[in-house]
Amino acid sequence: MALTSWKTFNFFDISEVKPADNETASLLNSPDFSSICSGSENIFFGSSDGRIRIVSKGFKVIRTFHAHDSGSITHIKQIEGTSLLITISEDLSSEPLLKVWALDKPDKQTGGPKCLSSLNISNGRKQFPISAFATLDNLSQLAVGFANGSVTVIRGDLINDRGAKQRTVFESEEPITGVEFREGSTTTLYLATTGRILTLTITGRGQGQPAKNLEDNGCGVGCMTIDRDSGDIVVARDDAISFYGTNGRGPSYAYEGPKQIVSIFGDFVALVTQPRSDAASKTSLLRKFVSAGPDDRYQSSTFALLDTDLKYVAHTEMLVSQVRTLFAEWGDLFLLTLDGKLFRYHEKSLNQKLEILYQRDLYVLAINLAQKIGVDTAQRNIILRKYGDYLHRKGDYDTAMQQYLKAIDNTEPSQVIRKFLDSQRINNLIEYLEELHEHDKATVDHTTLLLNCYAKLKDTDKLENFIKSGTNFDLETAIAMCRQGGYHDQAVFLSKKHGEHDRVVDILIEDSKKFDEALDYIHRQEADVAYPNLMRYARVLLEHCPEETTQLFIEYYTGRYRVKKDVPSAPASATPGVAASAVQNLASFIPLPYRQAAVTPSPATQDNQPLSLSTEEALAAANAEPAMEYKVPKPRTAFSSFVDHPDQFVVFLEACLNEGDMDGANKVDLYTTLFEIYLDLASTKTGHEKKKWEAKAKTLIDGRDVAMDASNVLLLSHLSDFRDGSVLVREQQGLRFDIFRSYASVGDTASVIKALRKYGPEEPQLYPAALAYFTSSPKILEEAGSELDSVLKKIDEDGLMAPLQVIQTLSTNAVATMGMIKKYLSDTIERERKEISNNRRLIESYRGETDAKRKEMDELGTKAAVFQTRRCSACGGSLDLPTVHFLCKHSFHQRCVNQMDNEDVECPKCAPTNNNIRAFRKAQEESADRHDMFQDALQRSRDKFGTISEFFGRGVMAAPAAAE
Numbered sequence: 001m002a003l004t005s006w007k008t009f010n011f012f013d014i015s016e017v018k019p020a021d022n023e024t025a026s027l028l029n030s031p032d033f034s035s036i037c038s039g040s041e042n043i044f045f046g047s048s049d050g051r052i053r054i055v056s057k058g059f060k061v062i063r064t065f066h067a068h069d070s071g072s073i074t075h076i077k078q079i080e081g082t083s084l085l086i087t088i089s090e091d092l093s094s095e096p097l098l099k100v101w102a103l104d105k106p107d108k109q110t111g112g113p114k115c116l117s118s119l120n121i122s123n124g125r126k127q128f129p130i131s132a133f134a135t136l137d138n139l140s141q142l143a144v145g146f147a148n149g150s151v152t153v154i155r156g157d158l159i160n161d162r163g164a165k166q167r168t169v170f171e172s173e174e175p176i177t178g179v180e181f182r183e184g185s186t187t188t189l190y191l192a193t194t195g196r197i198l199t200l201t202i203t204g205r206g207q208g209q210p211a212k213n214l215e216d217n218g219c220g221v222g223c224m225t226i227d228r229d230s231g232d233i234v235v236a237r238d239d240a241i242s243f244y245g246t247n248g249r250g251p252s253y254a255y256e257g258p259k260q261i262v263s264i265f266g267d268f269v270a271l272v273t274q275p276r277s278d279a280a281s282k283t284s285l286l287r288k289f290v291s292a293g294p295d296d297r298y299q300s301s302t303f304a305l306l307d308t309d310l311k312y313v314a315h316t317e318m319l320v321s322q323v324r325t326l327f328a329e330w331g332d333l334f335l336l337t338l339d340g341k342l343f344r345y346h347e348k349s350l351n352q353k354l355e356i357l358y359q360r361d362l363y364v365l366a367i368n369l370a371q372k373i374g375v376d377t378a379q380r381n382i383i384l385r386k387y388g389d390y391l392h393r394k395g396d397y398d399t400a401m402q403q404y405l406k407a408i409d410n411t412e413p414s415q416v417i418r419k420f421l422d423s424q425r426i427n428n429l430i431e432y433l434e435e436l437h438e439h440d441k442a443t444v445d446h447t448t449l450l451l452n453c454y455a456k457l458k459d460t461d462k463l464e465n466f467i468k469s470g471t472n473f474d475l476e477t478a479i480a481m482c483r484q485g486g487y488h489d490q491a492v493f494l495s496k497k498h499g500e501h502d503r504v505v506d507i508l509i510e511d512s513k514k515f516d517e518a519l520d521y522i523h524r525q526e527a528d529v530a531y532p533n534l535m536r537y538a539r540v541l542l543e544h545c546p547e548e549t550t551q552l553f554i555e556y557y558t559g560r561y562r563v564k565k566d567v568p569s570a571p572a573s574a575t576p577g578v579a580a581s582a583v584q585n586l587a588s589f590i591p592l593p594y595r596q597a598a599v600t601p602s603p604a605t606q607d608n609q610p611l612s613l614s615t616e617e618a619l620a621a622a623n624a625e626p627a628m629e630y631k632v633p634k635p636r637t638a639f640s641s642f643v644d645h646p647d648q649f650v651v652f653l654e655a656c657l658n659e660g661d662m663d664g665a666n667k668v669d670l671y672t673t674l675f676e677i678y679l680d681l682a683s684t685k686t687g688h689e690k691k692k693w694e695a696k697a698k699t700l701i702d703g704r705d706v707a708m709d710a711s712n713v714l715l716l717s718h719l720s721d722f723r724d725g726s727v728l729v730r731e732q733q734g735l736r737f738d739i740f741r742s743y744a745s746v747g748d749t750a751s752v753i754k755a756l757r758k759y760g761p762e763e764p765q766l767y768p769a770a771l772a773y774f775t776s777s778p779k780i781l782e783e784a785g786s787e788l789d790s791v792l793k794k795i796d797e798d799g800l801m802a803p804l805q806v807i808q809t810l811s812t813n814a815v816a817t818m819g820m821i822k823k824y825l826s827d828t829i830e831r832e833r834k835e836i837s838n839n840r841r842l843i844e845s846y847r848g849e850t851d852a853k854r855k856e857m858d859e860l861g862t863k864a865a866v867f868q869t870r871r872c873s874a875c876g877g878s879l880d881l882p883t884v885h886f887l888c889k890h891s892f893h894q895r896c897v898n899q900m901d902n903e904d905v906e907c908p909k910c911a912p913t914n915n916n917i918r919a920f921r922k923a924q925e926e927s928a929d930r931h932d933m934f935q936d937a938l939q940r941s942r943d944k945f946g947t948i949s950e951f952f953g954r955g956v957m958a959a960p961a962a963a964e
Contacts, residue, residue: 003253003254003255003306003313004254006306006311006312006313007312007313007360007362007365008312008313008316009312009313009314009315009353009356009357010315010356011305011314011315011347011348011352011353011356012305012314012315012333012345012346012347012348013345013346013348014315014317014343014344014345014346015343015344015346016341016342016343016344017059017334017342017343017344018059019059019060019342020058020059020060021060021061023060023061024055024059024060024061025340027045027053027055027061028336028340028341028342029339029340030047030340032047032048032049033045033046033047033048033053034046034047034048034072034073034074035073035074035075035076036076036325036327036336037076037077037078037327038078038327038328038329038334039077039078039079039080039329040078040080040081040082040083041056041057041329041330042054042055042056042057042062042078042329043055043059043327043329043334044076044078044085046067046072046073046074046075046076046087047072047073048072048073049072050066050067050068050069050070050071050072050073050089051064051065051066051067051073052064052065052066052067052073052076052085052087052101054103057330059342065110065111065112065113066110066112067087067089067099067101068087068089068097068099070089070091070094071089071090071091071094071096071097072089072090072091073087073088073089074088074089074090074096074129074130075087075088075130075133076088077133077135079135079137079139080137081137083102083103083104083105084100084101084102084103084116084139084159085100085101085103085113086098086099086100086101086135086139086142087099087101088121088130088133088144090129090130092127092129093127094120094127095120095121095122095123095127096120096121096123096130096144097118097119097120097121098118098119098120098121098142098154099115099117099118099119100115100116100117100118100139100158100159101113101114101115101116102114102115102116116158116159116160116161117158117159117160117161117164119154119158119164119166121144121152121154121166122152122166122168123146123148123150123152123168124150124168126146126148126150128146128147128148128150129146129147130144130145130146130147131145131146131147131175131176131177131221132144132145132176132177132178132179132192132221133145133179134179134180134181134189135181136181136183136187139158139159140155140156140157141153141154141155141181141187141202141203142154142158143179143181143189144179145176145177145178145179145191146175146176147175147176148175149171149172149173149174149175149176149193150168150170150171150172150176151168151169151170151171151176151179151189151191151200152166152167152168152169153166153167153168153169153189153202154166155167169189169200169202170191170198170200170211172193172196174193174194174195174196174218175193175194176191176192176193177192177193177194177218177219177220177221177222177223177224178190178191178192178219178221178222178223178224178225178233179191179192180224180225180226180233181226182226182231182246183231184231185204185205186201186203186204186205186206186207187201187202187203187204188200188201188202188246189201189202190224190226190233190244191211192218192219192223192224192233192235193218194218194219194220195216195217195218196213196214196215196216196217196218197213197214197215197217197218197219197224197233197235197244197249198211198212198213198214199211199212199214199246200212214244214248214249215242215244215248215249217237219235219236219237219259220259220260222260222261222262223235223236223237223259223260223261223262224236224262225262225263225264226264227243227264228264230245231245232244232245232250234262234264234269235262236255236259236262236271237259238256238257238258238259239254239255239256240252240253240254240255241253241255241262241269241271241306241308243308251308253306253308253311255271255273257273257274257275257302258273258274259271259272259273260272260273260274260301260322260323261323261325261326263326263328265305265326265328265333266347267307267309267372268305268306268307268314269305269306269307269308270303270304270305270326270333271303271304271305271306272301272302272303272323272326273301273302273304274299274300274301274302274322275300275301275302299321299322300318300319300320300321300322301318301319301321301322301323302316302317302318302319303315303316303317303319303323303335304316304317305333305345309372310365310368310369310372312365314347315345319335319337321337321338321339321341322337322338323335323336323337323338324336324337324338331346331347332344332345332346332347333345350369350370350373350375350379353366353369354366354369354370354383357369358386361390363383363386363387363390364387366383366386366387367380367383367384367387370383377409377410378410380407381406381407381408381409381410381411382407384403384404384406384407385403385404385407385411385415387400387403388400388401388402388403388404388407388416391403392419397420397425397428398428401420401428401431401432404416404432405431405432405435408432408435408436408439408441409439409441413432413436413441413442413443413446416432417429417432417433417446417449420432423456426453426456426457429449429453430450430453430454430457430462433446433449433450433453434450434466437450437466444476444477447477447478447481448477448481450466451463451466451477451478451481451482451485452481454466455481455485463487463490464490467482467490467493467494468493475494475498475500478494479491479494479495479500479503479507482494483507483511488507488511488512489512491503491507491511492504492507492508492512495507501521501525501529501533502529502532502533502536504521505518505521505522505533505536505537508521509537509540509541515540515541515544515545516544516545516548518537518541519541519545519548519549519552520564522534522552523552523563523564524563524564524565525563526563526628527556527561527628527630528630530556530561531556531633534549534552534553534556535637535638535641538553538638538641538642539641539643539644539645542641542642542645542648543645546645546647546648547648549648550648550651550652553638553641553652554651554652554655554656556632556633557632557633557635557638557652557656558632558655558656558659559630559632559659561628561630562628563628634665634666634669635653635656635662635666635669635670636666636669636673638652639669639673646677646680646681649677650674650677650678650681653670653673653674653677654674656670657670657671657674672716675697675716676716678693678694678696678697679693679694679697679716681693682694682697744769744773747780749780749783749784750783752770752773753784753787756770756787756791764798764800765800767791767794767795767798767800768795768800768801768805768809770787770791771788771791771792771795771801771806771809771810772809772812774787774788774791775788775809775810775812775813775815775816776813776815777813777815778815781815781816788816788820789820789823792806792821792824793824796824796827796828803824803825803828806821806824807821860887865885865887865889867885867889867891869885869889869890869891871891872891872892872893872896873890873891873892873908873909874892874893874896874897874908874909875893875896877893879891879893880893882894884897884905886907886910888907888909888910890907890908890909890910892907892908896908934951937951
């Protein structure tokens with residue numbers, strides 16, 4: 001490729017370097033220095049008098065030392081990153097001398113740097129100048145090329161001066177114009193002559209083999225260099241610039257003109273050429289071996305910096321004087337001319353380069369340049385965006401969109417979208433919006449806009465692909481747009497695909513009105529998903545699918561919920577030939593798993609029908625699966641769902657009650673609510689239906705295990721005027737008096753009599769209440785009939801009321817007459833008279849006994865007792881002394897008394913009786929403090945006064961003894 005077609009730029013800032021002192025200025029203008037190199041932040045000049053001068057960054061000579069005693073220093077090299085300097089001097093009268101210097105180690109004798117080693121370079125005793133020189137960075141190998149065509153390789157430890165070996169590795173009849181090392185698994189030496197380019201393996205595999213010829217076309221001195229990054233060499237000839245690797249020639253670029261110098265600076269190839277008119281007089285290829293003539297400094301030359309990768313000229317200029325040398329240091333490239341002028345070439349920053357390219361609309365080159373340098377993605381996208389803007393201005397919208405798509409990561413989408421809002425550019429806009437979704441950078445507005453574009457183009461295929469592609473987009477917006485546009489099936493598909501179960505049910509019910517499908521979908525979900533949706537739409541589903549919804553409620557609330565699964569069955573045939581709308585056609589492509597059998601099956605489905613299972617087999621298979629483990633909610637949470645659906649509510653409540661493992665609180669709720677709904681249904685019915693529901697209500701509460709609060713049953717029975725319920729509960733709670741009072745409050749005499757006969761034996765207080773009720777009005781008295789006499793008889797027999805209380809009760813309403821109670825009063829008076837007579841007789845008897853005892857006690861205390869008994873009361877033998885007589889008239893032998901020491905003597909005959917009396921008395925004294933016993937006996941006694949008298953005799957009411 002010819003360089004004439006390359007774009008030329010000015011990517012370098014040029015400035016002339018002004019030396020800091022006269023010494024440096026004279027050094028640059030002096031024709032005496034014969035070599036120059038740079039490295040380690042310094043520039044090294046070698047002169048023909050054997051001296052080395054070191055110039056600092058400020059272009060001031062900071063050090064000078066004498067390196068060689070004879071000859072001119074023709075080659076000099078500084079090992080980068082070290083303090084080592086290599087110099088070679090030649091005088092053609094002897095072999096060239098090579099020295100290695102340590103710049104950081106002073107020599108004690110000379111004060112200059114220390115010479116680590118020196119070596120005479122052998123050329124087979126042939127005196128020819130050195131035309132090329134190269135070394136490895138570790139100085140383990142050096143290569144020296146001579147003008148007679150031979151190459152000598154030096155191996156050894158030159159740093160530590162442990163000796164070195166020299167060997168001539170190549171000889172030819174053509175002068176050597178360049179040598180370069182390439183390191184790798186093997187060490188290869190590139191050789192250049194005036195007529196050939198060769199490679200020679202000097203270490204590793206292939207060592208010892210002859211040099212390999214890469215091309216039969218050589219180059220001049222200074223026209224070969226190596227690219228350290230790639231390991232290839234660059235050869236500059238008069239007609240072209242060529243790259244060579246170990247396997248042969250690489251790319252070549254046509255560039256006419258005699259070449260003087262070629263060098264690598266960063267990514268650029270630095271090239272110095274001469275005009276052909278100036279080169280005509282230069283017939284010798286060895287022009288560099290001699291000093292420049294006095295007229296050379298007035299001949300012009302061309303300097304160029306080329307980027308061979310991107311194929312552009314970074315800088316070119318015509319110099320009025322020929323170039324003496326090129327060297328790089330401090331990040332810049334320096335050019336020294338024969339007239340002593342030194343120029344610095346500083347590469348412009350990337351932004352400056354890009355601005356130059358932007359001004360010339362060379363965006364492709366700008367992109368390639370940024371990519372080569374390795375800028376970050378943000379900077380690269382800026383270039384792409386600018387390129388896109390340029391193409392958009394030119395009207396190349398498709399290509400512009402491609403650039404925007406590449407820069408999508410950090411480009412504000414609105415900047416691009418605004419450019420393509422024209423309806424004619426809607427396809428480009430769709431492409432950009434789709435890419436935004438692919439990169440997960442789309443917002444709600446972007447999704448809305450994309451779906452609107454699909455709708456505007458009526459491109460159902462793209463809408464279909466967009467939904468099914470799994471592209472990242474805002475799900476909420478996509479579903480909302482589908483619902484608004486009537487694409488309900490697509491909205492359901494999206495919701496199901498992303499696990500939005502709640503939204504699926506919402507769309508089926510609110511939009512599609514497919515209540516059966518919604519219920520079926522709920523039944524196919526896990527318990528934690530099904531329950532919220534069932535509760536949310538319970539009323540709607542109960543209205544349209546009452547039986548199925550109620551059954552689902554029962555399964556869930558009884559802990560028997562199972563996920564519904566498909567049972568393979570033969571699909572029903574559909575009527576062909578029905579034209580479908582565009583939306584229906586789109587929906588037909590979506591594989592909704594809930595779709596009914598009424599959808600027309602595809603031919604493949606019709607040809608491969610699965611075997612259908614019977615209903616019984618399907619149910620058996622479903623029941624065989626174990627129920628899911630989930631937390632069963634309280635039944636009362638479902639009660640509000642059955643508002644306005646009492647029949648389904650009854651089914652639900654009854655099914656829950658039939659479940660045996662309900663806890664107490666839930667049972668109370670179920671029983672109470674079911675009882676209430678029974679009564680509510682009974683209140684709305686008449687005749688047989690009313691009795692049926694009342695019977696259900698009574699059956700529900702008739703039992704000892706009914707988990708219901710009596711107050712709730714009473715309240716509900718009262719509100720619904722359900723008397724049987726009130727009575728039944730009062731019976732269960734033992735509230736018999738309340739039952740009697742409820743009948744009496746409504747004047748139901750027959751029920752009062754029935755309750756009295758049923759509950760009277762267990763509840764005696766009902767008889768006084770019945771007496772008051774029967775005599776409350778003439779009508780009730782008439783209805784009671786002979787029951788009044790029975791009540792009076794029972795009161796009299798059981799002593800439920802005192803006669804005075806009976807008289808007071810009967811006289812309250814002035815309904816009963818004396819004739820009605822004449823018999824009761826006469827019997828009562830007669831009985832009391834007999835009781836008074838008996839009491840009087842007992843009193844006289846007790847008084848007589850008391851007087852006799854008192855008289856006997858007085859006689860024992862005041863009169864002597866005469867004992868006439870002659871026999872022992874114990875053994876029956878005749879009494880003889882000693883004898884013991886007791887006041888109870890019993891006499892004993894002393895030996896029969898069994899008297900113990902210090903113990904009171906007691907009659908053995910009377911002792912048991914006396915012990916009983918003492919025990920009885922002690923019990924009386926102990927029971928005197930048991931007031932609870934007294935109260936209990938008084939409560940149970942029919943003769944209250946008699947009970948009081950009895951306990952009075954026991955000392956219950958005696959005053960406590962005073963403390964001594």
